[in-house]
Amino acid sequence: MASFSSLLAMALAISIFLSHSNAQLSSTFYSTTCPNVSSIVSTVIQQALQNDARIGASLIRLHFHDCFVNGCDGSILLDNNGTTIVSEKDAAPNNNSARGFDVVDNIKTAVENACPGVVSCADILALASESAVSLASGPSWNVLLGRRDSRTANQAGANTSIPAPFESLSNITTKFSNVGLNVNDLVALSGAHTFGRAQCRTFSNRLFNFSNTGNPDSHLKHNLLSTLQQVCPQGGSGSTVTNLDPTTPDTFDSSYFSNLQNNRGLLQSDQELFSTSGAATIAIVNSFSANQTAFFQSFVQSMINMGNISPLTGTSGEIRLNCRRPN
Numbered sequence: 019m020a021s022f023s024s025l026l027a028m029a030l031a032i033s034i035f036l037s038h039s040n041a042q043l044s045s046t047f048y049s050t051t052c053p054n055v056s057s058i059v060s061t062v063i064q065q066a067l068q069n070d071a072r073i074g075a076s077l078i079r080l081h082f083h084d085c086f087v088n089g090c091d092g093s094i095l096l097d098n099n100g101t102t103i104v105s106e107k108d109a110a111p112n113n114n115s116a117r118g119f120d121v122v123d124n125i126k127t128a129v130e131n132a133c134p135g136v137v138s139c140a141d142i143l144a145l146a147s148e149s150a151v152s153l154a155s156g157p158s159w160n161v162l163l164g165r166r167d168s169r170t171a172n173q174a175g176a177n178t179s180i181p182a183p184f185e186s187l188s189n190i191t192t193k194f195s196n197v198g199l200n201v202n203d204l205v206a207l208s209g210a211h212t213f214g215r216a217q218c219r220t221f222s223n224r225l226f227n228f229s230n231t232g233n234p235d236s237h238l239k240h241n242l243l244s245t246l247q248q249v250c251p252q253g254g255s256g257s258t259v260t261n262l263d264p265t266t267p268d269t270f271d272s273s274y275f276s277n278l279q280n281n282r283g284l285l286q287s288d289q290e291l292f293s294t295s296g297a298a299t300i301a302i303v304n305s306f307s308a309n310q311t312a313f314f315q316s317f318v319q320s321m322i323n324m325g326n327i328s329p330l331t332g333t334s335g336e337i338r339l340n341c342r343r344p345n
């Protein structure tokens with residue numbers, strides 16, 4: 019029979035193995051090396067918000083599009099270099115759409131001035147997301163930190179892993195489950211569409227001849243439909259933008275969910291959460307609409323879940339000095 023000490027050694031070995039195979043992020047990761055990182059990030063975002071009310075929304079979207087491709091490793095921030103880096107910025111979901119890279123650069127500069135070579139670009143996106151939400155009157159939370167930056171990008175992965183607004187609920191659910199996120203995470207995180215903008219090309223398929231019916235999407239409230247038809251006329255510019263949340267466009271609140279109940283979701287993928295008959299998402303939409311505190315609690319937990327997708331930790335990856343290129 020194994021002795022007590024050999025059992026103990028075995029248990030220790032297993033726990034070391036587990037801690038390495040599932041490296042943990044921590045809210046105190048920079049508490050000695052860059053104690054003010056969170057307020058530095060927030061200050062730069064507050065400045066940027068003065069001239070651009072949607073910048074917070076744009077930054078949280080960058081974190082989402084980062085995490086869904088090779089994990090939260092800052093890969094979305096890398097520029098094309100003509101050889102080794104084929105940028106995710108040029109992938110279909112990001113091209114002429116993802117924005118805020120100049121503000122990420124400004125945050126990185128401010129953080130490097132205070133704590134050179136310490137804070138990763140991947141963590142900057144996670145911190146910026148929290149600041150963006152809390153500055154828009156949403157919840158605050160302790161961001162888990164300690165991610166490191168990739169040396170590569172994955173443009174093909176960005177094309178396949180990031181959901182499109184024209185996809186079915188079941189496809190989108192699969193894309194979330196591929197990165198370990200469940201239906202509750204899907205509904206809670208979709209609540210980020212409570213702020214920010216979308217271009218006509220992302221929803222104009224709903225306005226005139228939806229799915230070749232010859233009619234607009236029947237799950238689009240008439241007065242919103244008329245407004246959107248004027249904003250995005252047939253043959254007009256696909257890049258005109260309008261508010262994702264027509265009710266409270268720049269505030270982080272639960273009105274996204276009451277909009278869905280009233281057929282006022284902007285993207286097809288938004289409205290599907292409530293209008294797909296028999297879907298498990300309907301009850302979750304109803305509960306978040308009825309109880310903003312429940313939405314905020316779930317949103318925070320789901321942001322933590324999303325932020326935990328395959329981070330590089332320990333000695334993997336690097337701390338990029340410039341978020342746009344590997345060191």
Ligand code: HEM
Pocket residue numbers: 072074075076077078079082114115116117181182183184190204207208210211213214215216217218220262285287
């Ligand atoms: C569930 C699947 C999702 C789909 C299909 C989707 C799709 C889109 C689309 C098409 C846009 C407009 C882009 C443009 O017009 O340039 C957009 C904007 C946005 N998305 Fe999502 N999204 C999803 C989930 C998420 C998640 C999980 C988050 C964050 C947690 C998020 C945050 C945002 C924000 C804040 C904006 C506005 C960005 C801005 O104003 O610059 N989205 N999304």
